[in-house]
Amino acid sequence: MSSATLDLNAKLELYRVQVALRQFEKRAYDLFLENYVKGTSHLSLGQEAIAAGFAAAMRPDDYTFATYRGHAHTLARGVPMTPVLAELMGRTNGLMAGKGGSMHLTSVEHGVMGSYAIIGAHLPIACGAAWSAQYRGTDQVAVCFFGDGSTNIGAFHEALNFAAIWKLPVVFVCENNLWMEYTRTTEITAVPNPAADRASAYGLESIIVDGNDVDAVYDVAVTAIARARAGEGPSMIEALTYRHGGHSRADPGKYRPDEEVAEWLKKDPIPMYHARLLAEGATEEQLVEIELSVAAEVERATEEAKAGPTPGADLLMKDVWADGGSAWRN
């Protein structure tokens, strides 16, 4: 499916964003193996079309709520690579000066209202931001991303009912990559489509989209966001996709059958889009130039992030409270 609403330049930009997310995360993975990135990280390799398609459909003042698998969603909103990579590396030039880490990327100035690592928690929080937009009359929309496994926790169901009864301007996006951590989601879920099959319980339309087709994602995003902005209430979209790698860190993802992985690698969103753009009139040179300029950006971000100082004790006790400090007594 090709978007009727996007011109070639806009599509080239969608290509650039997906390539940027891909190359950034490949670098993040390498830096993890080299022990520059500590702790853990969860990559969206293979799922880039969803973050890219939605970000393109959002207004700059709309809100993104992401999960621990949130590098892509953060970058797609226009947050530069250097602070994101530096955050992964625990440096002071990180997005949160190293205090949040990979799982909590936040950039309020870009509308990225946090990445949340407790499954399901951010769905009600996204409702709150949407409620606020509704009350303030700003017609901002909150877009909330989560995984298939997250549809089985209570907060998911509380949030959907809440959004429906208050007609909140929120779009819930389930990135169904078939697996929670190491368990296939259909094995622990009462219905085959964990989000779409639950939509009717909250009076919502059941919407499933090919999450590896950025044009299709964009179209569905435009519709849902317009509906929310017009005061017609929430939507929930289930985007079918697959993560190319493991769940986190260096997980090789061996629990997944080889044939399944091979089949989904054939549906890799980026080569697919590359081919489509050529068919629609882009030149190979244009696409290669995008790839090379992204590669240079990743290189620059890597150098800048590595050059960032490690945080000192001054940051440790800062910003528990709005006064900037952490005093709990006088």
Next chain:
Amino acid sequence: MAQLTFREAIARGIAQEMRRDETVLAIGEDIGAAGGVFKGTVGLFEEFGPVRVRDTPISEQAILGAAMGAAMTGLRPIAEIMFSDFFAVCWDIVVNEIAKSRYMTNGQMTFPLVIRSGNGGGLRFGAQHSQSVENWAMMVPGLKVVVPSNALDVIGLMAAAVRDPDPVIFLEAKALYASKMEVPDGEIVDTLGTAKVLRQGADATLVALGAMVPKALKAAEELAGAGIDCTVVDVRSLVPLDTTTILREVSATGRLFTVEENPRLCGWGGELSSIVSEEIFYDLDGPIVRITTPHIPLPAADALEDMAIPSVERIVATVTQSMNG
């Protein structure tokens, strides 16, 4: 001046702030036309309407998630959790989300919100509707914790909590909802993090919180009759904690008795004892004594509940024995 009950003071405090600031909104179960299960929000729905005073489903995570999302985007919500025992079903939002997000984001977000909740025993509701959970809240970095003991403080501390840029857990002692006092007319605004000395004595300092404050005062009267002259300090705010006032008053008498409704282990008095021992040990003339609910779930029967929660008699007996021992 008007006679005001503790429960009426809650509505008055909220109304005072809602009139002043359009970004202040109230949400919770049954808080609208019904006026709240404890009647703490009576009149708000009529004055401010269903957009600003909004009933919610029985979805505690959604209530607090909504409050958090609204606070991070410029509103000042006041959310109600009907009984503080119910914090257990939405504690993730309080502890992991609201309390940590400012720090994690390196100060990108602020959360000017208030979570009100009916707290503690005395109403014979049994273990799941009676616990005093101030110690749960106190131990979480990033939360302010306020526990008023009278109608005047309810209004002033509510105003302070609403105006504060940080998340405040506002615990309303259920045993005090019906208590009454004279309250001046006009705007009342108090200060968070300030304890109040309610009575000055030379022999011992009783430090109490919430529903234990009137009991400590009553006990102090009886003790005075028996020749033991007590200072009574109302803590009012566990975080920030006014250690300046408390330490000064403990130093002055040389004896500290805490009166706590929370179950014994990790009650707020444990932290206070530790501060006193570390910082003014040589001012003490005798052991620190904690008078608390025992480390048990609260029973329902009135006879049993009365034995569990510190009573005036238990305070008097404990202080007398310790002072004469």
